[in-house]
Amino acid sequence: MYSVIPLDYLTPEWALFIALLIGIGFGFILEQAGFSSSRKLIGIFYGYDLLVVKMFLTAVVVGAIGLLLFNTMGWIDLNRVWVAPLYLSSTIVGSVLIGIGMALSGFCPGTSFSAASIGKIDAMVFIVGIFLGIAVFTFGYPLWGELHVANNLGQLKISETLNLSDGVFVLLFIIIAIVIYWIGEKIENRFARPDISKEL
Amino acid sequence: MRPRIFLSITLLIFGLIVAFKPATRYNSLELTAEELLNEAAKEGNYISIDELAHRLINEDPSIQLIDLRDKVQFDNFSLPGALNIPFDALFEGDNPYYINQDVKQNIFYANGTSIANKAWLLSKVEGFENNYILEGGLNEWFSKILLAKDPGYEVSAEEQELYSFRSAVKNHFTGGGLAPVAAGDTQKKSASKPKPKKKKPAGGGGGCG
Numbered sequence: 001m002y003s004v005i006p007l008d009y010l011t012p013e014w015a016l017f018i019a020l021l022i023g024i025g026f027g028f029i030l031e032q033a034g035f036s037s038s039r040k041l042i043g044i045f046y047g048y049d050l051l052v053v054k055m056f057l058t059a060v061v062v063g064a065i066g067l068l069l070f071n072t073m074g075w076i077d078l079n080r081v082w083v084a085p086l087y088l089s090s091t092i093v094g095s096v097l098i099g100i101g102m103a104l105s106g107f108c109p110g111t112s113f114s115a116a117s118i119g120k121i122d123a124m125v126f127i128v129g130i131f132l133g134i135a136v137f138t139f140g141y142p143l144w145g146e147l148h149v150a151n152n153l154g155q156l157k158i159s160e161t162l163n164l165s166d167g168v169f170v171l172l173f174i175i176i177a178i179v180i181y182w183i184g185e186k187i188e189n190r191f192a193r194p195d196i197s198k199e200l
Numbered sequence: 201m202r203p204r205i206f207l208s209i210t211l212l213i214f215g216l217i218v219a220f221k222p223a224t225r226y227n228s229l230e231l232t233a234e235e236l237l238n239e240a241a242k243e244g245n246y247i248s249i250d251e252l253a254h255r256l257i258n259e260d261p262s263i264q265l266i267d268l269r270d271k272v273q274f275d276n277f278s279l280p281g282a283l284n285i286p287f288d289a290l291f292e293g294d295n296p297y298y299i300n301q302d303v304k305q306n307i308f309y310a311n312g313t314s315i316a317n318k319a320w321l322l323s324k325v326e327g328f329e330n331n332y333i334l335e336g337g338l339n340e341w342f343s344k345i346l347l348a349k350d351p352g353y354e355v356s357a358e359e360q361e362l363y364s365f366r367s368a369v370k371n372h373f374t375g376g377g378l379a380p381v382a383a384g385d386t387q388k389k390s391a392s393k394p395k396p397k398k399k400k401p402a403g404g405g406g407g408c409g
């Protein structure tokens with residue numbers, strides 16, 4: 001069976017080049033969608049702009065549907081798709097830290113690069129912060145090394161844990177996502193602020 | 201119609217399609233029945249006892265013997281350098297790492313050939329390569345090598361030569377005595393864990409965008 005890009009025909013160098021093209025396209029779309037504005041990202045913490053939540057949910061849903069349909073058509077083999085192992089402790093701690101970082105700065109790693117590319121100085125400072133954080137994590141690893149790999153629950157899939165098929169779980173997730181979109185609209189109306197995007 | 205309602209309905213339709221499509225357990229590495237039969241018919245899957253003896257005496261590092269019998273039988277007697285992976289636990293724990301690798305040639309053996317054949321078929325279905333079967337199993341090893349009888353003089357030169365070779369093998373493994381050397385001494389040294397053939401990660405998740 002074949003994959004969309006047959007792996008045998010793709011050398012690692014070509015794979016990197018295609019990754020570069022995909023990355024450029026991704027950054028471009030991020031910027032055009034307005035994610036290079038730190039105010040958009042802060043919006044989820046203050047409730048006036050839940051675009052990030054909607055973007056994430058849409059990306060997950062489209063990706064999940066795509067993977068399942070491609071698997072049916074034989075374009076990819078889901079058994080060979082790597083599922084990241086769940087390290088529960090470090091996931092919780094890391095999520096809290098990234099949430100604090102996002103709330104303080106209004107950026108996350110990906111959007112900071114697309115913002116820096118259009119000349120935003122606060123995004124460039126954020127990027128310096130990324131590398132400082134990497135350095136602190138690396139050199140301080142003896143202190144949190146144990147926490148980093150604690151509670152390894154293995155390569156869990158929620159559908160397997162709930163004893164559902166992948167397709168049924170994706171359908172449930174779509175329904176949950178639509179409910180969240182609807183709730184999000186209500187929250188945005190409640191906490192609305194004047195649109196200042198013209199002034200940016 | 202508002203775009204959001206249109207998008208929601210579209211996603212729901214796709215969700216219903218993936219939820220209720222027939223479940224296909226698609227495995228790109230799995231062989232079809234026809235391919236499996238073709239693979240099974242190939243002669244290169246078997247290793248004769250003479251060839252194995254030759255490689256063991258030369259301490260060929262590229263082979264790994266896998267004893268499919270239970271632990272009691274394994275502790276009683278096993279071939280030098282063999283790993284014990286009971287047939288019932290073939291895919292449990294770390295065992296798949298030994299069977300699914302591209303470093304050594306695994307040679308399955310048991311008392312006869314049928315269990316080794318089954319193990320080979322199961323591993324082939326999963327798409328594992330580099331697995332072979334010891335033709336005749338330990339029964340043949342015992343009867344043709346360890347208990348080899350002099351065929352006498354009224355046989356061809358080839359048969360005489362084969363008997364000489366097998367006697368030499370017997371002397372090599374039994375030290376000239378009748379009892380085979382105990383299993384435990386050599387197997388621990390050669391049974392180092394091969395590099396697991398894990399799926400490569402697609403690259404880290406990275407940020408929220």
